[in-house]
Amino acid sequence: MQGIWTTERIRAAEERLLAVTPDGELMRRAAFGLATQVAALLAEETGGVSGRRVVLLVGSGNNGGDALWAGAFLRRRGVSVTAVLLNPEKAHPAGLAALRRSGGRAVSTADGPRRISKADVVVDGIVGISARGPLRPDAAQLVELVEAPVVAVDLPSGVDPDTGAVDGPHVTAARTVTFGAVKPVHVLAPQECGEVVLVDIGLRPSLGEPDLHRLEPADIAAAWPVPGPEDDKYSQGVTGIAAGSATYPGAAVLASGSAVRATAGMVRYAGHAADVVRARWPEIVATGSVTDAGRVQAWVVGPGIGTGAEGRDVLRHILGQGVPVCADADATTIIAHTPEVLDARDPDTPLVLTPHAGEYERLMGHRPGADRVSAAREAAAKYDAVVLLKGYCTVVAAPDGRVAVNTPRGSWLATAGSGDVLTGLVGSVLAAGVDPWLATSAAAQVHSLAGALAAADVPTSASSLVDAIPAALRLIRATSH
Ligand SMILES: NC(=O)C1=CN([C@@H]2O[C@H](COP(=O)(O)OP(=O)(O)OC[C@H]3O[C@@H](n4cnc5c(N)ncnc54)[C@H](O)[C@@H]3O)[C@@H](O)[C@H]2O)[C@@H](O)CC1
Numbered sequence: 001m002q003g004i005w006t007t008e009r010i011r012a013a014e015e016r017l018l019a020v021t022p023d024g025e026l027m028r029r030a031a032f033g034l035a036t037q038v039a040a041l042l043a044e045e046t047g048g049v050s051g052r053r054v055v056l057l058v059g060s061g062n063n064g065g066d067a068l069w070a071g072a073f074l075r076r077r078g079v080s081v082t083a084v085l086l087n088p089e090k091a092h093p094a095g096l097a098a099l100r101r102s103g104g105r106a107v108s109t110a111d112g113p114r115r116i117s118k119a120d121v122v123v124d125g126i127v128g129i130s131a132r133g134p135l136r137p138d139a140a141q142l143v144e145l146v147e148a149p150v151v152a153v154d155l156p157s158g159v160d161p162d163t164g165a166v167d168g169p170h171v172t173a174a175r176t177v178t179f180g181a182v183k184p185v186h187v188l189a190p191q192e193c194g195e196v197v198l199v200d201i202g203l204r205p206s207l208g209e210p211d212l213h214r215l216e217p218a219d220i221a222a223a224w225p226v227p228g229p230e231d232d233k234y235s236q237g238v239t240g241i242a243a244g245s246a247t248y249p250g251a252a253v254l255a256s257g258s259a260v261r262a263t264a265g266m267v268r269y270a271g272h273a274a275d276v277v278r279a280r281w282p283e284i285v286a287t288g289s290v291t292d293a294g295r296v297q298a299w300v301v302g303p304g305i306g307t308g309a310e311g312r313d314v315l316r317h318i319l320g321q322g323v324p325v326c327a328d329a330d331a332t333t334i335i336a337h338t339p340e341v342l343d344a345r346d347p348d349t350p351l352v353l354t355p356h357a358g359e360y361e362r363l364m365g366h367r368p369g370a371d372r373v374s375a376a377r378e379a380a381a382k383y384d385a386v387v388l389l390k391g392y393c394t395v396v397a398a399p400d401g402r403v404a405v406n407t408p409r410g411s412w413l414a415t416a417g418s419g420d421v422l423t424g425l426v427g428s429v430l431a432a433g434v435d436p437w438l439a440t441s442a443a444a445q446v447h448s449l450a451g452a453l454a455a456a457d458v459p460t461s462a463s464s465l466v467d468a469i470p471a472a473l474r475l476i477r478a479t480s481h
């Protein structure tokens with residue numbers, strides 16, 4: 001699992017490491033890694049390094065210091081380097097001296113536009129982890145002129161380091177070179193960071209437990225249920241699906257199909273779309289009502305069940321079965337409007353909620369806001385549930401505070417029925433007895449990979465997404481070693 005640390009934790013770890021490291025050593029390690037990446041991007045963009053032009057946008061802190069030192073390293077490779085100092089009196093003194101010694105130039109913002117227009121690559125050393133809020137006007141004016149690809153130092157300036165939120169002018173980078181550890185901005189605002197490259201500066205041993213996680217293929221492969229020699233169709237976990245209606249059977253077909261494709265066990269369906277589900281998925285045991293559905297090891301409930309009395313009864317019945325439940329779509333709305341349905345829940349049985357921003361507001365009485373990690377944690381604590389907060393980046397919070405972030409692979413999943421497929425995936429992994437937070441996080445990643453495979457850079461549909469689940473699982477297994 002990849003760990004992600006908040007800036008407060010990074011700063012504390014840096015202090016510990018700085019105390020036992022020679023002065024300036026960490027910055028030089030960071031800057032050397034940065035220079036290597038800038039040179040690589042120059043070569044990719046222009047076919048060479050020597051003689052190419054790099055402009056450094058340099059703010060008043062250590063982030064600017066990294067950029068200045070990297071400029072000095074790039075000089076050694078024959079790069080023409082100009083630093084535009086946003087605040088000349090406060091520019092990192094040692095970094096500025098090193099750049100000047102190496103033959104680099106430092107200019108004020110007045111000279112910035114001319115230099116920027118000739119740059120092959122621009123380095124954003126405006127602000128790093130101590131930044132708050134959007135770019136200030138002087139920096140914003142310069143950034144607006146940039147047409148060359150940008151390498152962001154540590155993070156794209158103007159994007160919030162801990163939430164990834166953007167609230168005004170900011171840098172959008174082609175590549176972000178970060179130091180010591182991945183920070184929340186990198187997984188919560190990947191569209192602003194471009195490719196993220198982590199440079200090791202020896203921080204890891206000082207960091208402690210991560211604040212957030214991102215699942216790697218090996219984690220998903222290890223969590224995903226695989227039948228053993230002793231298994232039969234029941235022992236792998238039976239998934240129950242309560243979804244859809246006679247008028248709207250689509251949600252039932254998609255959620256059920258997703259569960260069929262996701263794991264090798266058995267799927268039961270209960271609801272008014274039984275005939276349609278049976279016709280599309282003959283391997284599903286389908287009945288008209290949850291009361292005669294038989295035993296399952298986890299229930300998916302909600303998509304298309306309606307928010308009226310019947311939907312409420314279905315949800316109440318399911319919550320009382322003593323098995324994990326993934327409550328989605330209409331079930332979320334029912335819980336928000338009539339929270340007393342949760343009285344039917346056996347407190348020891350896991351519950352997974354999968355709200356988008358609007359459903360989150362219904363559940364919590366306020367929008368998720370800019371800090372989506374805290375928002376998901378708050379809902380997880382309130383409902384004692386795993387909460388999967390949908391959005392461009394999906395955040396999965398457990399009641400014990402664990403959070404996983406799923407970085408998307410494009411926006412193709414924003415298609416009708418996509419959520420029904422996700423809920424089927426979650427339910428099928430829950431049925432296998434996997435830890436609910438892990439199951440939900442793994443399902444979210446398989447969902448997004450299936451979306452990318454189904455789309456392959458053109459619009460896709462939820463049905464194709466269901467069909468792409470086996471290919472996604474195959475790819476994850478193949479890349480998990
Ligand atoms: N501490 C260390 O040991 C290391 C730090 N490193 C670098 O140091 C950076 C952090 O440096 P600093 O803590 O000096 O601070 P930054 O360089 O992140 O920020 C500098 C100053 O900018 C101001 N500022 C805040 N928001 C702003 C905004 N929106 N617009 C303009 N100015 C704003 C603040 O007054 C802040 O003090 C990291 O991101 C990383 O790049 C690396 O060199 C690795 C080692």
Ligand SMILES: [K+]
Nearest residue numbers: 124127153155
């Ligand atoms: K930066």
